[in-house]
Amino acid sequence: MVMTAQRAYLAVVPAYNETATVAGVVHGVLEHAPQFDVLVVDDGSTDDTASVARAAGARALRLPFNLGIGGAVQAGFVFARENGYAFMAQVDGDGQHDPRELSRLIEVMHQDGVDMVCGSRFLSPDLKYPSPISRRTGIHIFAFLLSRIVGQRVSDPTSGFRLYNRRGIELFATDYPHDYPEVEAVLMLHHHELTMREVPVRMLERGGGRSSIGGTGKSAYYMVKVLLALFVGLVRARPIVEAGDAAPVAASHGI
Amino acid sequence: MDVRIQLVAIAGAGLLLLVVLELVRRRRLLERYALLWLFSALVLLGLAIWRDALASIADLMGIAYPPNALFFIAFGFILILLLHFSAAVSRLADQSRVLAQRVALLEDRVRQVEGQGESSGTVTSAAGSPAADVTVGADDPRDVRERVPRG
Numbered sequence: 001m002v003m004t005a006q007r008a009y010l011a012v013v014p015a016y017n018e019t020a021t022v023a024g025v026v027h028g029v030l031e032h033a034p035q036f037d038v039l040v041v042d043d044g045s046t047d048d049t050a051s052v053a054r055a056a057g058a059r060a061l062r063l064p065f066n067l068g069i070g071g072a073v074q075a076g077f078v079f080a081r082e083n084g085y086a087f088m089a090q091v092d093g094d095g096q097h098d099p100r101e102l103s104r105l106i107e108v109m110h111q112d113g114v115d116m117v118c119g120s121r122f123l124s125p126d127l128k129y130p131s132p133i134s135r136r137t138g139i140h141i142f143a144f145l146l147s148r149i150v151g152q153r154v155s156d157p158t159s160g161f162r163l164y165n166r167r168g169i170e171l172f173a174t175d176y177p178h179d180y181p182e183v184e185a186v187l188m189l190h191h192h193e194l195t196m197r198e199v200p201v202r203m204l205e206r207g208g209g210r211s212s213i214g215g216t217g218k219s220a221y222y223m224v225k226v227l228l229a230l231f232v233g234l235v236r237a238r239p240i241v242e243a244g245d246a247a248p249v250a251a252s253h254g255i
Numbered sequence: 256m257d258v259r260i261q262l263v264a265i266a267g268a269g270l271l272l273l274v275v276l277e278l279v280r281r282r283r284l285l286e287r288y289a290l291l292w293l294f295s296a297l298v299l300l301g302l303a304i305w306r307d308a309l310a311s312i313a314d315l316m317g318i319a320y321p322p323n324a325l326f327f328i329a330f331g332f333i334l335i336l337l338l339h340f341s342a343a344v345s346r347l348a349d350q351s352r353v354l355a356q357r358v359a360l361l362e363d364r365v366r367q368v369e370g371q372g373e374s375s376g377t378v379t380s381a382a383g384s385p386a387a388d389v390t391v392g393a394d395d396p397r398d399v400r401e402r403v404p405r406g
Binding site: 041059060061062063064065067071074075078079082178 | 352355356358359360362363
């Protein structure tokens with residue numbers, strides 16, 4: 001594969017029918033985190049998300065049909081891997097992640113030498129996140145279980161505001177969870193002996209579009225599915241893995 | 256055992272066997288999937304014809320009425336087949352995801368290569384920068400593509 005990027009940082013913006021907000025997100029990253037190239041992954045939108053993103057100055061991948069957030073973000077990982085990026089951030093296309101905080105994620109990644117830095121909305125008491133109580137309860141249940149499994153505090157496992165280094169990119173380009181990937185991704189990092197840190201960030205109101213976790217039925221499905229993944233992770237026989245090795249996680253083949 | 260239920264069972268299992276064989280003959284069924292069906296149909300047909308075997312199996316399982324053992328075995332085969340298909344569908348979904356990602360990456364590369372060709376010399380200094388992309392406009396005819404219905 002020909003290397004087209006000579007730069008180190010890639011911001012991946014998964015977007016599904018986000019014409020209203022995606023240009024703002026792209027502009028925000030280009031303005032406040034100019035070291036980043038921006039890649040919008042249009043997850044089979046029925047509107048002009050990809051064209052709007054290109055006009056705003058991003059590169060855009062258009063998936064031929066809707067894969068869901070996991071498949072879309074994985075396309076970003078594959079792009080980052082094949083174009084030789086050393087770091088990849090995920091910034092949601094609905095505008096709830098503040099691009100100004102990206103520099104903070106980079107700072108922590110270099111300071112602590114971890115493989116993934118995750119923006120958490122629950123680490124700082126003065127940062128209030130406007131989300132319904134039901135969703136926060138679910139997040140806290142995951143946070144509690146996950147923290148015990150991975151042996152370190154994970155306060156906001158559903159946050160998609162993340163920065164990965166090359167090892168994270170290579171792991172998730174090969175194998176990334178499908179439906180609601182964030183929680184399981186933390187578990188995978190643990191199984192592959194990659195390290196993570198959380199930093200407190202402020203999350204903004206969603207600018208438009210809809211969450212990938214929507215509706216009561218879907219929330220229930222989300223809870224059950226992620227809990228199942230967590231328990232499977234708990235009971236899985238775990239051979240000794242060196243950091244960065246392939247671990248026996250989901251046997252799907254990425255590209 | 257009533258001879259009528261035996262005749263019905265033989266007819267049913269025989270018909271299943273014939274249909275599977277015909278589908279394989281017309282290449283409408285991959286051998287990979289046909290094998291499981293053929294095996295199921297053969298076992299059911301065999302048990303329907305060979306009453307003593309069915310009776311002793313029923314006795315072994317504690318089933319008083321032997322034809323019920325036949326239903327029980329058929330039900331087991333159906334469960335195995337369904338599970339087999341769920342696994343096959345999962346694999347296909349996984350493969351189509353990889354294909355979709357690959358198509359998107361290739362489409363992007365084509366766009367990059369064509370953009371470089373069209374604008375050679377004019378924006379070379381901006382090569383690799385996001386501005387180079389803007390030369391391929393929003394109403395690019397290549398944006399027209401078939402929509403695959405989501406489900």
